[in-house]
Amino acid sequence: MAEKLVIIGAGMASGRVIEHLVEAAPAAYDITLFNAEPRGNYNRIMLSPVLSGDKTYEEIVTHDAAFYAAHNVTCRFGERVAQIDRASKTLTAENGDVIPYDKLVLGTGSNPFMIPLPGHDLKGVIAYRDLEDTEQMMAMGQGSKVVVIGGGLLGLEAAAGMAARGVDVTVVHIMPWLMERQLDEAAGFLLRKALVGKGITVKCAANSKEILGQDGHVRALLLDDGTELPCDLLVMAVGIRPNVALAKDAGLAVGRGIHVDDQMVTSDPDVLAVGECVEHDGAIFGLVAPLYDQAKVAAATLLGEPAAFVQKDLSTKLKVTGCDLFSAGDFADAEGREDIVFRDPSRGVYRRLVIENSVLIGCVMYGDTADSNWFFGLIRDKTDITEMRETVIFGPAFQGGGSVDPLLAVAALPREAEICGCNGVCKGTIEDAIAAGAADIGAIKATTKASASCGSCTGLVEQVLAATLGDDFVAPSAATVCGCTDMSHEDVRRMIKSQKLTSMAAVWQACGWKTPCGCHVCRPALNFYLLADWPLEYRDDPQSRFINERKHANIQKDGTFSVVPRMWGGITTPAELRAIADAADKYDVPTVKVTGGQRIDLLGVRGEDLPAMWADLNAAGMVSGHAYTKGLRTVKTCVGTDHCRFGTQDSTGLGIQLEKILWGSWTPHKLKLAVSGCPRNCAEATCKDIGVVCVDSGYQISIGGAAGMDVKETELLVQVATEQEVIDVICAVTQLYREGGKYLDRIYKWMAKVGLDWITEQVVDNLENRKALVQRFELSQSIYRKDPWAEHAATRAQQYQPLADLSLEAAE
Amino acid sequence: MSNWIDIAALNDVPKRGARMVKTAHGCVAVFRTGADEVFALDNACPHKRGPLAEGIVHGLAVTCPLHNWVISLETGQAQGADEGQVATYPARVEQGRILLDATFLRSRKVAAE
Numbered sequence: 019m020a021e022k023l024v025i026i027g028a029g030m031a032s033g034r035v036i037e038h039l040v041e042a043a044p045a046a047y048d049i050t051l052f053n054a055e056p057r058g059n060y061n062r063i064m065l066s067p068v069l070s071g072d073k074t075y076e077e078i079v080t081h082d083a084a085f086y087a088a089h090n091v092t093c094r095f096g097e098r099v100a101q102i103d104r105a106s107k108t109l110t111a112e113n114g115d116v117i118p119y120d121k122l123v124l125g126t127g128s129n130p131f132m133i134p135l136p137g138h139d140l141k142g143v144i145a146y147r148d149l150e151d152t153e154q155m156m157a158m159g160q161g162s163k164v165v166v167i168g169g170g171l172l173g174l175e176a177a178a179g180m181a182a183r184g185v186d187v188t189v190v191h192i193m194p195w196l197m198e199r200q201l202d203e204a205a206g207f208l209l210r211k212a213l214v215g216k217g218i219t220v221k222c223a224a225n226s227k228e229i230l231g232q233d234g235h236v237r238a239l240l241l242d243d244g245t246e247l248p249c250d251l252l253v254m255a256v257g258i259r260p261n262v263a264l265a266k267d268a269g270l271a272v273g274r275g276i277h278v279d280d281q282m283v284t285s286d287p288d289v290l291a292v293g294e295c296v297e298h299d300g301a302i303f304g305l306v307a308p309l310y311d312q313a314k315v316a317a318a319t320l321l322g323e324p325a326a327f328v329q330k331d332l333s334t335k336l337k338v339t340g341c342d343l344f345s346a347g348d349f350a351d352a353e354g355r356e357d358i359v360f361r362d363p364s365r366g367v368y369r370r371l372v373i374e375n376s377v378l379i380g381c382v383m384y385g386d387t388a389d390s391n392w393f394f395g396l397i398r399d400k401t402d403i404t405e406m407r408e409t410v411i412f413g414p415a416f417q418g419g420g421s422v423d424p425l426l427a428v429a430a431l432p433r434e435a436e437i438c439g440c441n442g443v444c445k446g447t448i449e450d451a452i453a454a455g456a457a458d459i460g461a462i463k464a465t466t467k468a469s470a471s472c473g474s475c476t477g478l479v480e481q482v483l484a485a486t487l488g489d490d491f492v493a494p495s496a497a498t499v500c501g502c503t504d505m506s507h508e509d510v511r512r513m514i515k516s517q518k519l520t521s522m523a524a525v526w527q528a529c530g531w532k533t534p535c536g537c538h539v540c541r542p543a544l545n546f547y548l549l550a551d552w553p554l555e556y557r558d559d560p561q562s563r564f565i566n567e568r569k570h571a572n573i574q575k576d577g578t579f580s581v582v583p584r585m586w587g588g589i590t591t592p593a594e595l596r597a598i599a600d601a602a603d604k605y606d607v608p609t610v611k612v613t614g615g616q617r618i619d620l621l622g623v624r625g626e627d628l629p630a631m632w633a634d635l636n637a638a639g640m641v642s643g644h645a646y647t648k649g650l651r652t653v654k655t656c657v658g659t660d661h662c663r664f665g666t667q668d669s670t671g672l673g674i675q676l677e678k679i680l681w682g683s684w685t686p687h688k689l690k691l692a693v694s695g696c697p698r699n700c701a702e703a704t705c706k707d708i709g710v711v712c713v714d715s716g717y718q719i720s721i722g723g724a725a726g727m728d729v730k731e732t733e734l735l736v737q738v739a740t741e742q743e744v745i746d747v748i749c750a751v752t753q754l755y756r757e758g759g760k761y762l763d764r765i766y767k768w769m770a771k772v773g774l775d776w777i778t779e780q781v782v783d784n785l786e787n788r789k790a791l792v793q794r795f796e797l798s799q800s801i802y803r804k805d806p807w808a809e810h811a812a813t814r815a816q817q818y819q820p821l822a823d824l825s826l827e828a829a830e
Numbered sequence: 831m832s833n834w835i836d837i838a839a840l841n842d843v844p845k846r847g848a849r850m851v852k853t854a855h856g857c858v859a860v861f862r863t864g865a866d867e868v869f870a871l872d873n874a875c876p877h878k879r880g881p882l883a884e885g886i887v888h889g890l891a892v893t894c895p896l897h898n899w900v901i902s903l904e905t906g907q908a909q910g911a912d913e914g915q916v917a918t919y920p921a922r923v924e925q926g927r928i929l930l931d932a933t934f935l936r937s938r939k940v941a942a943e
Binding site for chain 1: 835837838842843844845846847849850851852853854857860864865878879880881884885886887888889891893895896898900928932935
């Protein structure tokens with residue numbers, strides 16, 4: 019018969035304990051879960067995204083009612099435990115129920131520390147701990163004022179979250195700089211600058227004296243220099259104290275927290291404790307990683323399996339948008355310690371290493387944290403860095419003598435380094451799979467799921483294979499970009515992102531190009547990768563573009579060009595048609611043809627005439643149709659509800675909206691869309707790269723069609739209810755394709771590599787990610803959504819003329 | 831006897847780019863490399879007479895925009911497996927100006943026209 023297990027506190031650690039138990043031995047225990055908060059387990063560290071509006075509470079629930087029901091967990095939420103009687107192995111609930119246990123797990127967490135300032139009991143003075151606190155902060159809107167006391171991790175996330183909602187936030191911090199436990203002064207300064215840039219007022223070295231109230235509600239914070247900071251809400255985020263009251267009353271050994279041994283057992287062998295309430299070997303815990311370790315150990319102990327909790331070095335990453343910082347280890351000044359500091363003020367990059375006895379013991383990084391894993395590994399493994407003392411500050415790419423050897427960089431990664439971001443597979447897991455016999459990429463995919471989703475880490479996985487197996491590993495010769503390099507497209511894209519390469523010269527240098535300036539194969543690819551990944555930093559290089567994209571027209575076999583003005587959604591007017599006819603007459607256009615993309619092609623235009631013809635078309639209100647680009651071509655439509663007796667939605671209007679949002683964007687290959695107003699599909703949406711078919715109840719978005727060398731039918735991505743969702747999903751999937759696609763892969767080829775499931779996860783299931791993709795697309799479009807014809811006609815017309823005309827001179 | 835004539839400023843031709851010069855006997859493409867050398871070649875690929883001035887310039891070569899033949903700017907020879915040659919003409923840069931040899935330009939054969 020199952021033993022009775024009672025867990026007090028539904029937090030992140032106890033949630034994991036339950037997960038491990040029901041997974042390993044579902045029948046071992048009858049579990050009863052008490053929680054003082056009137057709800058079950060949720061991901062407390064995600065409260066900050068809830069506050070900033072990036073997530074909803076529902077999205078951060080880790081275990082819902084269905085989970086508890088499925089695993090027979092008896093839930094007593096909103097109920098406190100009054101006392102524990104260890105002698106009789108029972109506990110008493112608030113309502114007087116007496117519940118027996120065989121084993122008890124304490125997960126009572128911690129209480130926020132409230133500074134006992136005068137006025138701390140006023141209404142509107144809160145901590146930042148649970149959903150109720152978060153909801154109070156979310157109730158603050160544009161124009162309200164909030165003071166946050168405490169410039170640590172939690173306080174700053176609270177401040178940034180409210181500032182994102184338009185709240186006027188002031189952070190009051192008693193120490194001279196922010197996050198003084200994790201950052202040194204210089205990094206604290208950069209962080210402060212970034213927060214001030216977000217409109218947050220930061221007061222450091224500020225002592226709070228009194229909280230002023232009016233009618234029982236907070237009105238302002240008074241500092242000891244006499245400054246009054248008016249506020250509608252005051253948030254104290256100054257620290258936490260392990261919640262030991264219940265354990266102490268029960269006579270368990272407690273210090274700052276509840277004492278536990280390596281097996282997470284308290285001074286009573288039938289009582290365990292996990293999470294923020296425990297004290298292990300003198301330490302207490304606030305970050306999530308050790309809590310998860312504790313949960314694993316506690317579950318094992320409960321099942322009678324050997325396991326021991328070991329404290330590890332901890333690193334911290336603060337993820338407030340735009341403030342990228344990392345810190346690990348010890349970086350206080352002390353005798354015998356040396357510093358290496360690297361600063362790049364224009365990029366806002368700061369990096370400091372602390373070295374003692376030739377070993378790295380501390381690291382602070384701000385602005386560029388790409389190499390943080392590698393540095394953390396050096397700290398944890400106590401690597402002797404004498405050999406690389408001079409270049410260590412520049413990171414792993416600079417070790418091993420000048421040229422980049424990706425294999426060495428991979429070999430240097432710690433076992434915990436994440437290789438596959440999609441499936442959360444770390445290097446150690448892959449190495450274990452290799453030790454168990456996996457010898458190629460297929461076997462790794464099958465056993466660990468690494469590189470089985472988006473595939474962008476395939477190169478990395480192969481390098482782990484090579485580094486582990488040595489000569490036994492025969493790498494499938496990944497197709498290189500071209501003869502200029504040994505790297506594949508995927509390798510190059512990864513280098514551009516991870517090494518923040520923002521110019522063509524930087525790519526050639528960092529990726530060891532063998533030619534001085536590339537060739538006609540790699541240059542257009544690099545130009546696209548750079549402008550897609552760094553829309554603000556990189557400037558498009560016309561000389562690296564195929565002639566069609568350089569001259570914004572399609573070259574024909576006789577060296578003349580074809581000109582296709584845009585017709586939004588295939589809709590035109592008599593005035594536009596007259597202007598096109600006039601241009602055809604004026605520039606002796608030999609052929610006028612209607613295209614498959616619902617517009618008109620003027621073929622046989624002389625290169626010299628292009629700017630003048632464009633100016634004429636511009637004057638009639640027309641812009642480039644981009645019929646020549648690896649970018650958005652057309653959005654084909656049918657007449658939908660405007661005229662058609664079968665139309666279910668305004669397909670023409672939606673097509674025009676889509677075209678106006680997407681035009682000008684560059685993609686790995688051409689991008690053609692269509693919107694059909696009903697399933698009769700007159701716009702042939704199901705053989706486009708992205709197609710929309712309107713139905714009575716909404717819009718079916720499908721992707722990956724083609725009607726060229728290959729003929730493919732699209733596959734359904736999602737059905738949505740509103741035009742706005744159509745637009746968001748399509749922008750997001752376009753951006754995803756831009757960020758990950760190999761140059762010259764149409765969507766169907768990209769989809770074959772990454773899988774429709776993964777794309778669905780990224781743009782349909784994960785709303786936060788969809789939003790971020792849309793934002794990145796919009797950022798890029800702020801640069802590229804413009805008419806190149808108008809620009810060239812106005813500023814570059816001269817380039818279209820002969821450099822010189824010697825025909826007269828020569829005819830003398 | 832050479833007869834150097836001033837055609838244009840070096841900066842009128844983009845780095846790794848080309849512009850076309852009209853002559854009585856057809857067009858000549860003037861190339862500028864990444865290292866600021868200049869070359870003059872017939873503006874017609876030996877394959878299908880593609881306009882070389884519209885190609886992508888890389889190293890000391892240009893790729894024809896029509897069918898990706900790669901032509902050496904120094905010799906006019908098609909590279910790799912392709913066979914063919916374009917006429918080349920003397921060209922140089924002096925004090926930021928591009929100079930071509932008019933004697934050569936006048937004497938050039940009309941490229942298969």
